[in-house]
Amino acid sequence: MKEGVKTLLHAKSGEMVRVQDILGGRKMRNRLMELGVMEGTPVKVYSNEGGPLIILVGNSRFALGQGVAQKVTVK
Amino acid sequence: MLGRTNLEGDWGMGPIELALAGNPNTGKTCIFNNLTGARQNVGNWPGVTVEKKEGTIPFQGRSVKLVDLPGAYSLSSFSEDEAVARQYLVNNSANAVINVVDSCNLRRNLYLTLQMMEAGANVVIALNMMDEACRSCINIDVEKLAALFGVPVVPTVAAKGQGMQEVVQAAVDRATGPRRPFKIEYGPALEKPLAELEKSIRSTAGLDKKYPSNRWLALKVLEEDEGVIEEVKEVAGGRAILARAERARAALAQKGVKADSVLIAKRYEYIDSLVAQCASEACSTGNVLSDKIDKVATHRLFGIPVFFVVMWLLFEFTFRLSGPFITLVEDGFSRLGAWLAIALPGMNASGLFTSFVVDGLVAGLGTVMGIVPVLVTLFLGITLLEDSGYMARIAYIMDKPMRVMGLNGKAFIPFLLGFGCNVPAIMSTRTLESKRDRLLAIIANPFISCTARLPVYILFASAFFPAQKMPVVMSLYFIGLALAIITVKVFSKVVPEEKDEVFLIELPPYRLPALKGVVTSLWEKISDFLKRVSTVILAAVIAVWALSSLPYGVEYASRESLAGQVSSFIAPIFTWAGFANWRATVALIFGVLAKEVVVSTLGVVYKAGEGGLGAALAADFTPLSAFSFMTMTLLYAPCIATIATIRSETKSWKWTLIALVYGFGVAWLLSVLVHQVGSIFS
Amino acid sequence: MRIVEIVILATALAFAAWQIYRFFTRGPKCSSCAGCPLNCSSRREG
Structure with missing residues (x-):
C-alpha cells in the first residue's frame, strides 16, 4: 500500500471519517457497499482499540475485523 | 415463479x-x-x-x-x-x-x-x-x-x-392485484451491455423461463453473482452468456468501471434520491443506553473478563441449582423402585414383569429425569444472551482469541450454542461466510459438552468425587473446549486457507428480553425434553432392558444376557482406559442414540431401580476409571442427531466419517492417557 | 405370567421397535429448540 494513504484501521476511536475507496477482494467490497459503506459515506469510528473495530454507519453499529478495516481508505 | x-x-x-x-x-x-x-x-x-x-x-x-x-x-x-x-x-x-x-x-x-x-x-x-x-x-x-x-x-x-x-x-x-413492473436506469454505460445480455437470455430457451425476469438475470450475470453463475453454467447455452458477460465486464473495466460496484452504487443513488423526499432525521441518533453498556461490554480490557463472569455465572447457577435436584429426583425414583420391587410381587406379578418395571422403566427413566432443571437453567441463560443482543458482542470480543485459532469472532457463537445442544450449534455455522471456517467449526463442535452429557458427569462426580464435584464437572467442560480448540488448529492445517477476510457483524441495540418470550421458550424446552423422554429415550430403555433379559431364563443383566455377550466382546478395547466392563460398554453403544441414554442405560444394567446407581457403580469403577469413562462419554461420538446434522450441513460423507473416526480416536486416546498417567500417580 | 403382563410387555417392545424405526427413518431430532436457529417440524406444531 502507498505511503500516506489513511485507512479505517488508522482512524482513532471517536473519529469521524469519510470513505474514499474500498480496496481488497470483490466479495468484501460488494458486501460493504451493499451495507451502505461506499465512496463518500460518513463513518463514525466508535472503537478502534487493537481488536476489531466498531463503526457507526447510518444508524447501525457494525463490528468489523482489522483485515476489513485495512482495506477501507478514508479521508 | x-x-x-x-x-x-x-x-x-x-x-x-x-x-x-x-x-x-x-x-x-x-x-x-x-x-x-x-x-x-x-x-x-x-x-x-x-x-x-x-x-x-x-x-x-x-x-x-x-x-x-x-x-x-x-x-x-x-x-x-x-x-x-x-x-x-x-x-x-x-x-x-x-x-x-x-x-x-x-x-x-x-x-x-x-x-x-x-x-x-x-x-x-x-x-x-x-x-x-x-x-x-x-x-x-x-x-x-x-x-x-x-x-x-x-x-x-x-x-x-x-x-x-x-x-x-x-x-x-x-x-x-396486477403486477407492476419495476426498473432502475443504470445509465448508458451499463444499459447497453445489459440490453445485449437480456437479448441473448431471451433467445436461450433454458433461461428465458427459469428466472423471474430476464433483466434481473442479466444484472446478476453482469454482477458476477456466484450463485447465479453456478446455475447458468448448467443450462444449455448458459456458458455463452457468461462469456458475453465476461467480455462486457472486461470492456467496462478498460474504461475504469467496475460493473458490480457501479450497480450497487446506482441502486443506493436511486434510494437516496427517493428517501431525501420522504424522510428526515431530526437528530443523529444512537441508542444512548446501548452505547453505554457497550462501553463496558466491548471494552478493550474489560470485555473478555465481563464475558467470563457472565459465563461463570451461567454455569455456576446451572450446576448449583441442578445438583440437589438431580439427587432429589434420583432419590425419589429409587424409593419408588424399592417400593415397587416389593409391591408388584405382592400383587402376584411375575419376576420378569417386576424386573421390567423396576429395572427397566424406573431405573432407566429415573436417572434421566433429574436433568430437567439443568436444561431449564442453561437454556434460559442462552435465550437471555440471544434476546438481549449480547450474543453479537460475544462475537466481537472473542474475535481476537479466535484469530489465534485461525477463525474469526463469529465462529465462537456455534461453540457457545454447543453447550446447549450441538445440533442447532452446527446449523448456526451457516452464518459464517467462509466455507473453511464453517467446516472447522462443524468438526470441532461435537467436543463441546452439550447438556445431555451432564447427567453422566453429575452421576460419576457425586459417586466418586463427592468433595470435588464442581471442579471435576468443570474440568470436563474445559477438556471439551480445549479439544475443540486443538481440533480447529489441527484441521486448519489440512483445510486450505481463504484469503478474503470478512469479519463483519451488526451489533443490534440491546433489548430487554420479553418475559413472555422467555417463559414460552422455557416451556418449549421442557415439553420438548419430555417428548424425547417418552419417545426415543423410553424406547432405548426398553430395548436395553430386553437385551439384558434375553435369552429367556438368563439371569437379568448378567454377562450371559444378549447385551452382556455382545458388549463383552467389544469391552476389551477399553482395557487400557480402565473400564473394560460390559455395562459401561453397552451404555456407550446406546448413548449414540442420544447422550442422555448413556445414563439411562447404566441405570437399567446396574439395576439402579432398587438401590440407586452411585453405590452400584463402585463395584466396577475406581475414581480414576470413573474420570476416564467421563472423558470417553464427553468425546467419543456425537449423538445420531448431531451426526445427521454434520452430514446435512457439510453435504459430505467424507467429512462426516472423518469427524466420527477422529472423534472416537481422540476420545480413546485421551481416556487411555487419563487412566495410564493417572495410574502412575495413584 | 398373567395375560395382562404379557400384553404390557409385548406392547412395550412393539413401542420401542416402532420408536427406533421412526427415529431412524424420519430423521433424528436434536435435544432442544432453545437457541435453535432452525425450524424443525416439532417447532412448527408448537
Missing part, C-alpha cells in the same frame, strides 16, 4: 403464499409469531433464523401460507443463510413478499427492497419501528414513501402487535 404466476391474473379463492423478508434484526420473526401464533424463538443477533419456516394465517376465511425467510442484507449469495432467502425469493411462488423494513435504518433496508422489486417480487413494505430511541428522531412520510416506490407501505410496531392485520390485508391485495 415469483411474480410471473400473477400474469394469470385472478387468484379467486385459491391459496395464497406470502413471504416475510428483510434485513436481520428487523422484527420479521416477531411479525411471523404475531400472525401465525407460533412461538418461534426471537433472538437479537444476526442469524437467529437460518432456515425458512412456514406457518398459516387464518385470514377472512381463506388459508394464507406465510414463509419466514432468514434475514438478508441483499440478494447476493454471501452466506448460506442469506442464500436460503435468495433461493426462495427467486425460485418459489410467493404471491407477495412482506418486506419488513426497520424505519431506523431506512436507507440500508430499502436496498434489499429494491433488489426484490428488481427480481419482480410483489413487495409490500412493513415499516417497522424497532428502536424506541430513534422514534423521536426520525420522520417518515409513509404515503410519500409508498407513492415514490410504488408499493404499499404499512407502519407496524411488531413488538406491540400493531399493524399486523393491515399488513396481511395489503399483502393479500397485492397478491391478487
Whole structure:
C-alpha cells in the first residue's frame, strides 16, 4: 500500500471519517457497499482499540475485523 | 415463479403464499409469531433464523401460507443463510413478499427492497419501528414513501402487535392485484451491455423461463453473482452468456468501471434520491443506553473478563441449582423402585414383569429425569444472551482469541450454542461466510459438552468425587473446549486457507428480553425434553432392558444376557482406559442414540431401580476409571442427531466419517492417557 | 405370567421397535429448540 494513504484501521476511536475507496477482494467490497459503506459515506469510528473495530454507519453499529478495516481508505 | 404466476391474473379463492423478508434484526420473526401464533424463538443477533419456516394465517376465511425467510442484507449469495432467502425469493411462488423494513435504518433496508422489486417480487413494505430511541428522531412520510416506490407501505410496531392485520390485508391485495413492473436506469454505460445480455437470455430457451425476469438475470450475470453463475453454467447455452458477460465486464473495466460496484452504487443513488423526499432525521441518533453498556461490554480490557463472569455465572447457577435436584429426583425414583420391587410381587406379578418395571422403566427413566432443571437453567441463560443482543458482542470480543485459532469472532457463537445442544450449534455455522471456517467449526463442535452429557458427569462426580464435584464437572467442560480448540488448529492445517477476510457483524441495540418470550421458550424446552423422554429415550430403555433379559431364563443383566455377550466382546478395547466392563460398554453403544441414554442405560444394567446407581457403580469403577469413562462419554461420538446434522450441513460423507473416526480416536486416546498417567500417580 | 403382563410387555417392545424405526427413518431430532436457529417440524406444531 502507498505511503500516506489513511485507512479505517488508522482512524482513532471517536473519529469521524469519510470513505474514499474500498480496496481488497470483490466479495468484501460488494458486501460493504451493499451495507451502505461506499465512496463518500460518513463513518463514525466508535472503537478502534487493537481488536476489531466498531463503526457507526447510518444508524447501525457494525463490528468489523482489522483485515476489513485495512482495506477501507478514508479521508 | 415469483411474480410471473400473477400474469394469470385472478387468484379467486385459491391459496395464497406470502413471504416475510428483510434485513436481520428487523422484527420479521416477531411479525411471523404475531400472525401465525407460533412461538418461534426471537433472538437479537444476526442469524437467529437460518432456515425458512412456514406457518398459516387464518385470514377472512381463506388459508394464507406465510414463509419466514432468514434475514438478508441483499440478494447476493454471501452466506448460506442469506442464500436460503435468495433461493426462495427467486425460485418459489410467493404471491407477495412482506418486506419488513426497520424505519431506523431506512436507507440500508430499502436496498434489499429494491433488489426484490428488481427480481419482480410483489413487495409490500412493513415499516417497522424497532428502536424506541430513534422514534423521536426520525420522520417518515409513509404515503410519500409508498407513492415514490410504488408499493404499499404499512407502519407496524411488531413488538406491540400493531399493524399486523393491515399488513396481511395489503399483502393479500397485492397478491391478487396486477403486477407492476419495476426498473432502475443504470445509465448508458451499463444499459447497453445489459440490453445485449437480456437479448441473448431471451433467445436461450433454458433461461428465458427459469428466472423471474430476464433483466434481473442479466444484472446478476453482469454482477458476477456466484450463485447465479453456478446455475447458468448448467443450462444449455448458459456458458455463452457468461462469456458475453465476461467480455462486457472486461470492456467496462478498460474504461475504469467496475460493473458490480457501479450497480450497487446506482441502486443506493436511486434510494437516496427517493428517501431525501420522504424522510428526515431530526437528530443523529444512537441508542444512548446501548452505547453505554457497550462501553463496558466491548471494552478493550474489560470485555473478555465481563464475558467470563457472565459465563461463570451461567454455569455456576446451572450446576448449583441442578445438583440437589438431580439427587432429589434420583432419590425419589429409587424409593419408588424399592417400593415397587416389593409391591408388584405382592400383587402376584411375575419376576420378569417386576424386573421390567423396576429395572427397566424406573431405573432407566429415573436417572434421566433429574436433568430437567439443568436444561431449564442453561437454556434460559442462552435465550437471555440471544434476546438481549449480547450474543453479537460475544462475537466481537472473542474475535481476537479466535484469530489465534485461525477463525474469526463469529465462529465462537456455534461453540457457545454447543453447550446447549450441538445440533442447532452446527446449523448456526451457516452464518459464517467462509466455507473453511464453517467446516472447522462443524468438526470441532461435537467436543463441546452439550447438556445431555451432564447427567453422566453429575452421576460419576457425586459417586466418586463427592468433595470435588464442581471442579471435576468443570474440568470436563474445559477438556471439551480445549479439544475443540486443538481440533480447529489441527484441521486448519489440512483445510486450505481463504484469503478474503470478512469479519463483519451488526451489533443490534440491546433489548430487554420479553418475559413472555422467555417463559414460552422455557416451556418449549421442557415439553420438548419430555417428548424425547417418552419417545426415543423410553424406547432405548426398553430395548436395553430386553437385551439384558434375553435369552429367556438368563439371569437379568448378567454377562450371559444378549447385551452382556455382545458388549463383552467389544469391552476389551477399553482395557487400557480402565473400564473394560460390559455395562459401561453397552451404555456407550446406546448413548449414540442420544447422550442422555448413556445414563439411562447404566441405570437399567446396574439395576439402579432398587438401590440407586452411585453405590452400584463402585463395584466396577475406581475414581480414576470413573474420570476416564467421563472423558470417553464427553468425546467419543456425537449423538445420531448431531451426526445427521454434520452430514446435512457439510453435504459430505467424507467429512462426516472423518469427524466420527477422529472423534472416537481422540476420545480413546485421551481416556487411555487419563487412566495410564493417572495410574502412575495413584 | 398373567395375560395382562404379557400384553404390557409385548406392547412395550412393539413401542420401542416402532420408536427406533421412526427415529431412524424420519430423521433424528436434536435435544432442544432453545437457541435453535432452525425450524424443525416439532417447532412448527408448537
